[in-house]
Amino acid sequence: MGLLRYILARTAWAVAVTFIIVTITFLLIALAPDPNISQAATQAALQGGDPTEAAQREAEMRGLDQPLHIRYIDFLQGVYTLEWGWSDNRAQPVTEALLEGIYYTAQYSIPWTILTIIIGPIVGLYSAANMYSWKDHLATGFAFAGWAIPNFFFALILVLIFSVWLNLFPLSYDPSAPVFSLQNVHQLVLPVFVLVTGSIGAIMRVSRNESAEFQNAAFMKTAKAKGVSPLRAYALHVMRPTLVPLSTTLVGQILVIFLGSSLLVEIVFGIPGLGRITFDALINQDTNLILGATLLFTFIAVMGNLVEDIVFTILDPRISYDDR
Amino acid sequence: MTANSTTDERLADAATGEQTDEPLLRVESLTTEFDTENGTLTAVDDVSFTVDPGETVCIVGESGSGKTVATESITRIINQPPGRITGEVWFKGENIAACSERTLREVRGGEIAHVFQNPQEAMNHCFTVGWQIVEAIRIHEDVPEAAARERAIELLDRVGIDNASARFDDYPHEFSGGQKQRVMIAMALATSPDLLIADEPTTALDVTVQSQILDLLAELQGEFGMAILFVTHDLGVVAQLADEVIVMYAGKVMERGSVYDIFERPSHPYTQALLGCLPEYGGAGGGIPGILPDPTAPPPGCRFADRCEFVVPDCREGDHPSELPATAADHTVACIHYGPEGDAGPIRDATPGSDRGHR
Numbered sequence: 157m158g159l160l161r162y163i164l165a166r167t168a169w170a171v172a173v174t175f176i177i178v179t180i181t182f183l184l185i186a187l188a189p190d191p192n193i194s195q196a197a198t199q200a201a202l203q204g205g206d207p208t209e210a211a212q213r214e215a216e217m218r219g220l221d222q223p224l225h226i227r228y229i230d231f232l233q234g235v236y237t238l239e240w241g242w243s244d245n246r247a248q249p250v251t252e253a254l255l256e257g258i259y260y261t262a263q264y265s266i267p268w269t270i271l272t273i274i275i276g277p278i279v280g281l282y283s284a285a286n287m288y289s290w291k292d293h294l295a296t297g298f299a300f301a302g303w304a305i306p307n308f309f310f311a312l313i314l315v316l317i318f319s320v321w322l323n324l325f326p327l328s329y330d331p332s333a334p335v336f337s338l339q340n341v342h343q344l345v346l347p348v349f350v351l352v353t354g355s356i357g358a359i360m361r362v363s364r365n366e367s368a369e370f371q372n373a374a375f376m377k378t379a380k381a382k383g384v385s386p387l388r389a390y391a392l393h394v395m396r397p398t399l400v401p402l403s404t405t406l407v408g409q410i411l412v413i414f415l416g417s418s419l420l421v422e423i424v425f426g427i428p429g430l431g432r433i434t435f436d437a438l439i440n441q442d443t444n445l446i447l448g449a450t451l452l453f454t455f456i457a458v459m460g461n462l463v464e465d466i467v468f469t470i471l472d473p474r475i476s477y478d479d480r
Numbered sequence: 481m482t483a484n485s486t487t488d489e490r491l492a493d494a495a496t497g498e499q500t501d502e503p504l505l506r507v508e509s510l511t512t513e514f515d516t517e518n519g520t521l522t523a524v525d526d527v528s529f530t531v532d533p534g535e536t537v538c539i540v541g542e543s544g545s546g547k548t549v550a551t552e553s554i555t556r557i558i559n560q561p562p563g564r565i566t567g568e569v570w571f572k573g574e575n576i577a578a579c580s581e582r583t584l585r586e587v588r589g590g591e592i593a594h595v596f597q598n599p600q601e602a603m604n605h606c607f608t609v610g611w612q613i614v615e616a617i618r619i620h621e622d623v624p625e626a627a628a629r630e631r632a633i634e635l636l637d638r639v640g641i642d643n644a645s646a647r648f649d650d651y652p653h654e655f656s657g658g659q660k661q662r663v664m665i666a667m668a669l670a671t672s673p674d675l676l677i678a679d680e681p682t683t684a685l686d687v688t689v690q691s692q693i694l695d696l697l698a699e700l701q702g703e704f705g706m707a708i709l710f711v712t713h714d715l716g717v718v719a720q721l722a723d724e725v726i727v728m729y730a731g732k733v734m735e736r737g738s739v740y741d742i743f744e745r746p747s748h749p750y751t752q753a754l755l756g757c758l759p760e761y762g763g764a765g766g767g768i769p770g771i772l773p774d775p776t777a778p779p780p781g782c783r784f785a786d787r788c789e790f791v792v793p794d795c796r797e798g799d800h801p802s803e804l805p806a807t808a809a810d811h812t813v814a815c816i817h818y819g820p821e822g823d824a825g826p827i828r829d830a831t832p833g834s835d836r837g838h839r
Contacts, residue, residue, distance in 0.1 A: 374596065374598060374601035374602050375602055375603055375604040377557060377594075377596065377602075378594070378596065378602045380557050381588055381589060381594035381596075382588065382589035382593075382615065382616045383585045383586065383587075383588040383589035383590055383616075383619050384589075384615070384619060385585060396607065397604065397605065397606045400606070473605070473606060473651040473653070474605060474651070474653050
């Protein structure tokens with residue numbers, strides 16, 4: 157079964173990629189001076205003790221006197237058993253802090269991702285069907301505007317207009333609102349809107365251009381000659397082949413927005429999600445938490461690419477699974 | 481006939497049509513123009529013809545003569561805009577050129593089916609061939625999926641796809657060019673159309689496969705009792721298949737007649753020039769000197785005047801000549817030499833291959 161083998165091979169490759177990334181992360185940390193050691197040394201010097209001895213003691217306590225390969229194995233074990241250490245700043249395990257972040261991030265990320273996946277291709281297809289009409293120009297203008305404006309800046313403008321001036325939406329995010337409540341929907345409207353406009357542009361453009369190619373394909377003439385209605389022709393005969401190139405853009409684009417823009421948007425709207433947690437960890441030099449967030453984002457990116465590879469292969473029947 | 485009439489009623493219509501000598505298809509003054517950046521391009525200019533039930537009519541002419549556009553204008557497969565189609569298309573007693581897009585969709589694929597030139601691109605690469613045939617069936621008939629599937633497999637088997645039930649779930653790229661064209665024919669026959677429009681269906685195939693496909697079409701025509709409107713530039717194919725022949729040049733009909741008249745008594749200098757290109761008529765394979773006139777600004781008079789060896793000053797004046805009787809009642813030619821003031825003698829004497837002594 158070629159497809160199954162292909163998926164297994166891709167998954168194994170994804171695991172290998174995470175392994176390489178974890179190793180690089182470990183080396184970077186091992187090479188960098190540990191702030192805790194210099195802090196211990198400073199502390200000792202201030203209190204009249206021996207800074208060298210204090211530094212050594214601290215290093216021993218943290219296991220830094222062990223040879224590099226032992227520390228590497230310990231580190232690997234920690235990463236793959238989800239023992240990601242203690243967040244000093246938040247006074248809780250790193251994994252727990254990240255889970256709390258995911259809880260809030262998912263509440264707005266899932267809606268905007270779904271909206272983008274549904275609206276983007278449909279608007280792109282509509283644009284292609286009405287190419288160079290005012291409808292197409294309107295949709296294209298919208299796509300480019302959303303694409304061009306930095307998300308955090310757009311978010312600030314929206315907060316200023318709709319929350320501060322018009323008072324239509326709450327200014328601050330209330331984390332205690334139940335997930336499935338009107339209050340929660342209300343307070344997530346603006347962040348979801350910002351992220352949809354930011355991510356939909358590229359997807360609309362790709363679906364417009366790809367479907368523009370397919371709507372003039374010979375098989376569309378066949379479909380018309382068979383008596384297929386225009387709606388059915390677009391929804392099936394154009395949309396289906398468009399999904400193949402679109403799938404690559406879709407996953408990539410969503411990942412970019414998820415990993416990059418979410419962080420800034422969360423800060424603007426005061427959502428205590430993954431982005432906010434990462435930002436605070438950076439400000440407070442909370443090494444374990446930064447590391448944990450980095451690893452999490454890395455895994456999400458690797459998973460996204462894995463999904464993209466598999467979806468692409470399944471969508472295009474002409475791709476052979478053998479010898480890959 | 482209305483959009484929701486049953487097959488029986490349609491057959492009855494066809495039967496009465498035959499009794500009253502009404503052709504299956506009667507195209508009147510069909511004109512198709514395209515708005516382009518260089519002005520209006522007239523691809524088909526005031527073309528009329530008829531197809532009787534069960535008959536094979538070939539439209540022949542060189543590339544760019546408007547053959548394909550003419551056939552695709554019948555059921556308005558041509559996109560409008562940029563295309564603009566005028567004229568009347570009487571199919572089984574109804575002017576389908578005047579009916580709604582919705583009614584026309586019933587005719588397309590249901591009663592008039594198409595097979596196109598390039599089978600490589602004529603099918604959607606993302607759907608299995610079975611899915612595409614089932615779609616053709618279920619758009620026109622309210623049959624369950626399983627029954628449609630069964631019929632699709634029968635059709636695949638009939639057109640010569642080996643192991644049809646297994647190949648039903650294969651994608652187009654898993655078929656060879658000839659097999660794809662067989663699948664396209666199966667798809668066209670899915671609803672037993674009365675008229676099959678075959679637009680150079682063998683041009684993209686290699687020679688051995690070409691003759692197989694032509695044989696298949698001839699067999700199926702008898703089985704399904706359908707008329708075929710066949711577009712080609714290949715005179716060999718015309719000789720093999722046609723009952724009636726229409727010779728087109730630069731969007732105009734130059735000559736029409738039975739296959740016998742066209743090959744044995746070609747009367748238009750253009751038809752003669754076309755036949756003259758065939759090796760068995762003494763052609764050296766050089767083609768007809770000159771090029772087609774500019775379709776956005778056709779010259780006055782006869783469209784073929786610039787390439788014609790019998791040209792006289794009158795040829796370049798007025799409209800394109802109207803069709804005049806040539807040798808038989810149903811054999812007409814659009815050439816002023818056949819008019820009351822013309823002398824067609826030299827043209828008749830120049831008939832290519834008249835010294836062949838066999839055929």
